[in-house]
Amino acid sequence: MxxxxxxxxxxxxxxxxxxxxxxxxxxxxxxxxxxxxxxxxxxxxxxxxxxxxxxxxxxxxxxxxxxxxxxxxxxxxxxxxxxxxxxxxxxxxxxxxxxxxxxxxxxxxxxxxxxxxxxxxxxTQFMANFLNDWGESLRTTGRVREPYGDRQSPPVDEYDIGAVAAAVLTQDGHGGRSYHLTGPEVLTARRMVAIIAEATGRDLRFEELTPDEVRREWSVPDRRPQLALFRAFAEIEGADETDLVESLLRVYGTPSEFATRLTGDVEQVVGRPPRTFAQWAADNARHFLPTGPR
CATH class of the missing domain: 3.40.50.720 (NAD(P)-binding Rossmann-like Domain)
Structure with missing residues (x-):
């Protein structure tokens, strides 16, 4: 086969x-x-x-x-x-x-x-996205500067997504199903930075920007973080810089029910709980160190 x-x-x-x-x-x-x-x-x-x-x-x-x-x-x-x-x-x-x-x-x-x-x-949100979104900033400044630090999501480890796909492709009983894959916990952006700090032993902090500060700073490409979400909007919507910044503010400020809801679908398919953000952060701590991979 x-x-x-x-x-x-x-x-x-x-x-x-x-x-x-x-x-x-x-x-x-x-x-x-x-x-x-x-x-x-x-x-x-x-x-x-x-x-x-x-x-x-x-x-x-x-x-x-x-x-x-x-x-x-x-x-x-x-x-x-x-x-x-x-x-x-x-x-x-x-x-x-x-x-x-x-x-x-x-x-x-x-x-x-x-x-x-x-x-x-x-x-839902891939844990791996934080390598691109936050890696450079945390390595060089020890800070993540974004809006809405209390926004919530249940990020999922890409390891678990792969495990679910492999199980479905090699087992029966999954036909006609739609699985909403999440991690085991709903976390704020602020809490995730704190978890990375614990994994690296560094003083890392989330600095919250106001919407107006985002509009001023992210409209300048050299001052914008390398957000996977920004790149996706740029490719999909073909919008100009101002429209993209406003779109991101709406996404961060009014997340959808899908983006914040916790499910048990990973465990249902693979028979074990999904990996935590703390486990993922420990495995990837080197990417957030000053001398880490770039």
Missing amino acids: TILVTGATGTVGRQVVRHLLERGAKVRALTRDPGRAVLPYGVEAVGGDLTDAAGLEGAFDGVTAVHLINFGVGYRPLANGRDIVALAERAGVAKATVLGGWQEGTLEPAVTASGLEWTLLRP
Whole structure:
């Protein structure tokens, strides 16, 4: 049984590959540049880009299950979901997981309307996002300067997302389900910085900006933090700087019910509680040290 993993070298894709190998599955990894892809021993690398369905046909040969992501470069939702699903069905793929992105595209409705045994994976905030969002600032200044320090979310470890995907792809009983994947606790941004401080042994602090301070500072690219959310909005919406800053203020100031609700879906699928933010911070503490990876 060969399982195709798209986005195999990405934050979540690497974890999907890891967990599938641990389950004894034969894994094929789709990547835009297979010659440069760093993959575990035994993984078959094939070239392809989800935004170009015409070049994907060979990737599905002999595949029985596939892990799909609903976005291409820059988090932009795929516009060719029906073509991708048609290729999978023609190749005889039986099962598919779909990892959602910032917004739904054409892939989810195409999959749910197909004959595939599908499962949608809808994670909340990735813990890994904080490596890009806060890493540079904490390494160099020991501070995170953002608005709404008491905003809440139940961030999920990418390790757990990969574990859920691998379980669904190798087990029965998950067809037609949509899993909202969260960590085990709802945390404020301020508390997460404190947890990273505990993991690193450093004096790290959250400094809250007012909305007006955000408007002044984040409208200047050189003074804006490297927020994954900002980059996603920039790619998806094509808005100007002012619109993007206002969009981010709305997201941070009025989070949706989906973004803050805690679920037990990870434990339901994998049979253990999801990893805590403290565990993730301890594993990644080196990224928040002054001499840490950049």
